[in-house]
Amino acid sequence: MNDKQIALDYAKRLIACASITPATGDVFAELEAMLEPLGFDVTRFVSGEAPDGPVENLFAIRSPKTGEPGRHFAFAGHLDVVPPGEGWHSDPFTPEIRGDLLYGRGAVDMKGSIASFVAALHDIPQDAGTISLIITGDEEGPAVYGTRALIDHMQERGTIPDLCLVGEPTSVKQLGDMVKIGRRGSVNMWISVDGTQGHVAYPHMADNPIPKLVRILAAIDDIVLDNGTDWFQPSNIEITDLNVGNPAHNVIPKRAEARTSTRFNDLHTGAELVERITNLAEAMGGSVKGIVSGEAFLTPPGELSTLVSNAIEAETGILPELSTSGGTSDARFLSQICPVVEFGLCNATMHKLDEAVAVQDLDRLAVIYKRIVVAALA
Known part of the structure; x- marks a missing residue:
């Protein structure tokens, strides 16, 4: 498998898991299987009780084997998806490529960006610094026992990141045209x-x-x-x-x-x-x-938004718009512990029938994520 197939392969594997919110089980096992060979210590745990739980969460972290842990960069996201609805042209949980697009529920929101981020890690050496993934199975649902429980877990372990990127689908017309630095x-x-x-x-x-x-x-x-x-x-x-x-x-x-x-x-x-x-x-x-x-949050333009914008411009030639538009996301919780911005795939088909991502965008996003991580850990 060449480098350009890694993100696509990971996206297919995640989409194939029917992880309607709240997600549990197979989809987390797939992500764990992707991360462990890359040197990550993976913890999966279940939080909460009915009616808003139980919820499965995953925290994975990798630090240099020797010396100081360096800066800590985190990627946050969710493996749960909204119900697919009726009327798809193909099975929503059977990933299918038609033309230049990969179809399946979660392709853009947000299994595709998780796949791209993990693909980017293949080219980042372990001694570069500390990297973690903060992944919940309940962003599309009540979000009571998801990211908030993950934050409690990180605080107990003393693993609060210095910077955090949430992989929500923020791009509008083309990959890289918008980064979210806050939400209402x-x-x-x-x-x-x-x-x-x-x-x-x-x-x-x-x-x-x-x-x-x-x-x-x-x-x-x-x-x-x-x-x-x-x-x-x-x-x-x-x-x-x-x-x-x-x-x-x-x-x-x-x-x-x-x-x-x-x-x-x-x-x-x-x-x-x-x-x-x-x-x-x-x-x-x-x-x-x-x-x-x-609550509303704002990460004022600064180091994090600049390094994300620079990475996007280096790969696409686009200088992204910094925006606070749209609905809420789990960044509202993460903003309480560290600077956070959101950047991911094009959002035109999220939550719609025949949700799809451009295969080329998966590869390009992996390259952008790699640039971001390297700059953040430098």
Whole structure:
């Protein structure tokens, strides 16, 4: 097998494992089998209980055999994938090359980038420095017992990296055109208003919760959280669900509920936003339950983004855009322990039917990852 086939072979092996979130078992065994011959100490463990667990995780680390461990560079990612859905032109878990593309669930999000990173390690000597892989089976799911449990594991072992790259598919139109240096935070809130059920002909004997809820939602919709920052777009609150559950046309319901989803920049915290909406709703007769999925984070342009950008430009001739766009990722957890940026394959087909990656991009990404690691450990 020549060097240009390594990333492709690894990607096929990972795609062939039907690792719908939360992933366990075979897909981790495949990755372990790839890493151990390269000198990595691989630890696999299961964390958590139902309903958000159990979750399998993998931490692999390789340090110089002699002398000081040097700088520690980490690659983070996930082996779990979203359900494939119906309507694929080929089996989503049977990797298939058609033309210049490799098809299969996880090809770009993100088994392909994991495969490329492991392929890059073949050309990096063990004495170059410390390298680790932080791999979860639950990024696409609740993400409660995944990367957070891996961070606890690293802290217990004293193996916190100096720099971290998350292999999420950040490229848009061509490989290397975008690197993520931050992400907005996310918080969901459930707003409820209780009333008194009654007959619509006797409204004085009932208390309709719907008008109160509508007024609360109107007040929320009028909120302008901010106008954005140098690196972030404006924060936004979106009303995503309304539910009364009243099948009868002549009954005033007892309860009305709504849900909002907020994506916020680093001018806010999730707890602050929950408190603000709770105070507003309670003043108007409602109540709120809020769950913060993740806080906003920003790794300001500096050493890490520069060495990633330089590696991309050296291989592709493209100077990437530094962005904070898109949804959340596990980088939101890793940013709490070290500088982190995200860079990976083109994201046009992620989560879609017939997810596919250009075979050439797997090879080029492996070269870029090698350049990044070598520069980071220098």
